[in-house]
Amino acid sequence: MAAPLDSAPARPALVSIVDALPASTPFVGPEALERRFGRPLHVRLGANESLFGPSERVIEAMRQAALETHLYGDPEAFELRTALARHHGLTLDHVVLGSGIDELLGLFVRAYLAPGEIAVMSLGGYPTFAYQVAGHGGRIETVPYRDDRNDAEGLVEAARRVGARLLYLSNPDNPSGSHLTAASQLELIERLPPNCLLVLDEAYAEFAPADAIPEVSADDPRVVRLRTFSKAHGLAGMRVGYAFGAAETIRPLDRIRNQFGVGRMAQAAALAALADQDHVASVVAAVAQGRAEYAELARELGFAALPSATNFVAIDVATNACAKTLLASLLEREGVFIRMPGAAPLDRCIRVTVGRAEDRTVFAAAFRRVVACL
Amino acid sequence: MAAPLDSAPARPALVSIVDALPASTPFVGPEALERRFGRPLHVRLGANESLFGPSERVIEAMRQAALETHLYGDPEAFELRTALARHHGLTLDHVVLGSGIDELLGLFVRAYLAPGEIAVMSLGGYPTFAYQVAGHGGRIETVPYRDDRNDAEGLVEAARRVGARLLYLSNPDNPSGSHLTAASQLELIERLPPNCLLVLDEAYAEFAPADAIPEVSADDPRVVRLRTFSKAHGLAGMRVGYAFGAAETIRPLDRIRNQFGVGRMAQAAALAALADQDHVASVVAAVAQGRAEYAELARELGFAALPSATNFVAIDVATNACAKTLLASLLEREGVFIRMPGAAPLDRCIRVTVGRAEDRTVFAAAFRRVVACL
Numbered sequence: 001m002a003a004p005l006d007s008a009p010a011r012p013a014l015v016s017i018v019d020a021l022p023a024s025t026p027f028v029g030p031e032a033l034e035r036r037f038g039r040p041l042h043v044r045l046g047a048n049e050s051l052f053g054p055s056e057r058v059i060e061a062m063r064q065a066a067l068e069t070h071l072y073g074d075p076e077a078f079e080l081r082t083a084l085a086r087h088h089g090l091t092l093d094h095v096v097l098g099s100g101i102d103e104l105l106g107l108f109v110r111a112y113l114a115p116g117e118i119a120v121m122s123l124g125g126y127p128t129f130a131y132q133v134a135g136h137g138g139r140i141e142t143v144p145y146r147d148d149r150n151d152a153e154g155l156v157e158a159a160r161r162v163g164a165r166l167l168y169l170s171n172p173d174n175p176s177g178s179h180l181t182a183a184s185q186l187e188l189i190e191r192l193p194p195n196c197l198l199v200l201d202e203a204y205a206e207f208a209p210a211d212a213i214p215e216v217s218a219d220d221p222r223v224v225r226l227r228t229f230s231k232a233h234g235l236a237g238m239r240v241g242y243a244f245g246a247a248e249t250i251r252p253l254d255r256i257r258n259q260f261g262v263g264r265m266a267q268a269a270a271l272a273a274l275a276d277q278d279h280v281a282s283v284v285a286a287v288a289q290g291r292a293e294y295a296e297l298a299r300e301l302g303f304a305a306l307p308s309a310t311n312f313v314a315i316d317v318a319t320n321a322c323a324k325t326l327l328a329s330l331l332e333r334e335g336v337f338i339r340m341p342g343a344a345p346l347d348r349c350i351r352v353t354v355g356r357a358e359d360r361t362v363f364a365a366a367f368r369r370v371v372a373c374l
Numbered sequence: 375m376a377a378p379l380d381s382a383p384a385r386p387a388l389v390s391i392v393d394a395l396p397a398s399t400p401f402v403g404p405e406a407l408e409r410r411f412g413r414p415l416h417v418r419l420g421a422n423e424s425l426f427g428p429s430e431r432v433i434e435a436m437r438q439a440a441l442e443t444h445l446y447g448d449p450e451a452f453e454l455r456t457a458l459a460r461h462h463g464l465t466l467d468h469v470v471l472g473s474g475i476d477e478l479l480g481l482f483v484r485a486y487l488a489p490g491e492i493a494v495m496s497l498g499g500y501p502t503f504a505y506q507v508a509g510h511g512g513r514i515e516t517v518p519y520r521d522d523r524n525d526a527e528g529l530v531e532a533a534r535r536v537g538a539r540l541l542y543l544s545n546p547d548n549p550s551g552s553h554l555t556a557a558s559q560l561e562l563i564e565r566l567p568p569n570c571l572l573v574l575d576e577a578y579a580e581f582a583p584a585d586a587i588p589e590v591s592a593d594d595p596r597v598v599r600l601r602t603f604s605k606a607h608g609l610a611g612m613r614v615g616y617a618f619g620a621a622e623t624i625r626p627l628d629r630i631r632n633q634f635g636v637g638r639m640a641q642a643a644a645l646a647a648l649a650d651q652d653h654v655a656s657v658v659a660a661v662a663q664g665r666a667e668y669a670e671l672a673r674e675l676g677f678a679a680l681p682s683a684t685n686f687v688a689i690d691v692a693t694n695a696c697a698k699t700l701l702a703s704l705l706e707r708e709g710v711f712i713r714m715p716g717a718a719p720l721d722r723c724i725r726v727t728v729g730r731a732e733d734r735t736v737f738a739a740a741f742r743r744v745v746a747c748l
Contacts, residue, residue: 015487221386
């Protein structure tokens with residue numbers, strides 16, 4: 001590069017919304033922890049990745065697709081959207097793809113929440129939604145969890161009170177693992193204020209009981225549902241999520257999305273993953289067993305596991321101080337990466353991903369050791 | 375899904391900026407053309423993909439990475455950014471990653487162009503920049519090409535006249551293939567109005583002569599440079615681009631970017647590609663030969679090829695009508711996908727990607743046939 005500048009020109013001013021944002025983000029990845037400690041983690045159980053991996057057929061599809069990565073992916077993702085539409089009993093127009101649910105959250109905020117307008121979510125809910133709202137100049141109104149679940153009534157009441165334009169609900173919920181019944185979600189939808197879009201984040205839908213997933217008319221313009229290939233399908237590293245809902249609600253995202261953002265291999269991997277429902281079923285079954293093991297482990301150590309409809313378990317360790325100590329001890333002494341909810345009342349819990357049997361064995365041994373040192 | 379709704383609730387209102395956008399986008403992918411014609415394309419020479427592909431080492435790296443795709447990528451992309459910083463003689467803080475240059479363009483618009491503010495670009499320049507500006511409520515001021523190149527003086531004059539906050543320059547240029555000298559770019563930078571960021575899109579930098587690439591101080595806060603793994607590295611389907619520039623200018627993107635958006639395999643592929651500069655050099659050499667072949671072919675058919683510092687060639691066929699006819703004939707009769715510039719004076723050209731020798735042979739034969747039918 002050229003020599004340093006003699007006189008320093010000024011940096012162009014940031015847009016005020018971006019200027020007002022905090023410089024740091026809440027996303028410390030496990031790799032950053034490894035760098036901080038100068039050694040690799042023993043096991044990653046903090047990001048709800050599927051340690052069961054994608055299926056062999058998906059891995060083979062990716063290996064084949066490696067020969068075509070010099071080509072852009074289809075910006076309309078026709079094949080994948082067709083397969084997703086068929087899977088959900090929808091038409092192509094009901095489905096839009098994104099680079100993970102995270103990107104889709106940003107697009108729905110851009111499309112439906114003007115600067116200064118208000119979005120409602122649970123206090124301590126998925127931080128990326130709040131990140132996207134703040135990043136676009138919106139405001140967040142939070143509603144505390146009630147009985148360790150999203151408070152459906154409280155959320156919709158808040159939305160009505162503040163005139164919210166977006167209501168974010170994650171169901172099954174991250175970080176509690178709980179779920180609302182389909183009936184209570186349908187009631188929430190019926191009570192949405194006018195001009196309010198329900199953003200229903202169903203990242204963990206595959207792990208949930210049937211009665212957690214509401215039957216919403218495909219053409220109800222008030223609801224969009226978000227799904228991902230990052231969890232049950234084991235493709236967190238490929239970045240594929242999708243939203244489905246009424247065409248009139250979904251299609252405007254085509255005006256603003258990163259048209260070529262879902263790459264060719266990502267589309268190929270997702271297509272293969274969707275076709276391998278046996279793999280998904282086997283992961284879901286293994287996760288159910290793992291959840292039961294974690295519950296038993298918690299009981300053995302004098303704690304309680306919250307019921308979970310996801311691929312992780314929140315273990316109630318009674319106090320925030322205890323949760324913090326356990327999190328730090330597991331990380332620093334055992335090289336075990338987990339996370340914990342960020343706000344009361346759930347911040348008395350640690351959140352542990354359900355890994356494979358061998359991962360669970362590692363966690364159980366480490367957890368017993370750090371609890372013994374409390 | 376549930377039964378249709380009895381009474382139709384209203385769709386929540388779109389944010390006014392998004393509501394005002396056109397429903398269609400200018401991005402018709404080759405797959406859409408294949409669906410329209412009901413048959414596969416013979417050869418894709420329209421998107422400036424590298425038909426030379428990534429190197430064998432990159433393909434092997436992706437095949438290895440397929441075993442880790444259940445894990446998110448490092449949101450800080452520490453290894454890749456470290457390698458990029460070393461490659462360019464910078465520090466880690468000078469580099470930010472994105473899901474291709476397209477996403478980074480959107481992030482720079484979000485960070486530096488408030489709704490109603492003005493960005494300057496060449497008339498008929500890269501449409502995705504205009505798409506991102508419009509998508510965030512900005513306005514575009516265009517400056518016509520002069521002598522089939524970006525008009526450096528005209529662009530900076532326009533920026534000064536309208537008080538532009540962003541000036542977009544693609545160098546080497548798409549769609550003309552031309553380049554500005556380093557000296558003229560440095561002059562443009564010195565004449566930037568206060569508070570104006572130069573967004574220098576160098577997607578085709580690897581193909582350019584040395585004097586096309588200016589030496590700008592790494593800490594000059596008025597300039598950001600965009601690069602990609604989609605062109606010379608042959609990884610369009612993996613979605614990895616990056617920007618480098620002064621930390622104070624670059625780092626605010628960390629407040630708004632999709633933190634986990636560059637996936638694990640994409641990072642692994644890019645890292646392997648950056649390490650294989652021999653492959654890049656061989657692609658660049660092959661492309662130079664292909665450009666010469668296209669120039670000779672054009673001459674043989676009575677046309678002129680514009681000089682190119684990229685992996686494509688704009689062939690001047692004299693009139694817009696002729697360009698349109700050739701484009702349509704190549705597509706419909708020959709299954710050859712090319713593109714053409716969207717505005718005068720360059721819309722008298724067709725734009726053809728330099729493929730491998732066998733691709734060029736297919737193009738040459740098809741081009742001769744359609745020209746013969748003119």
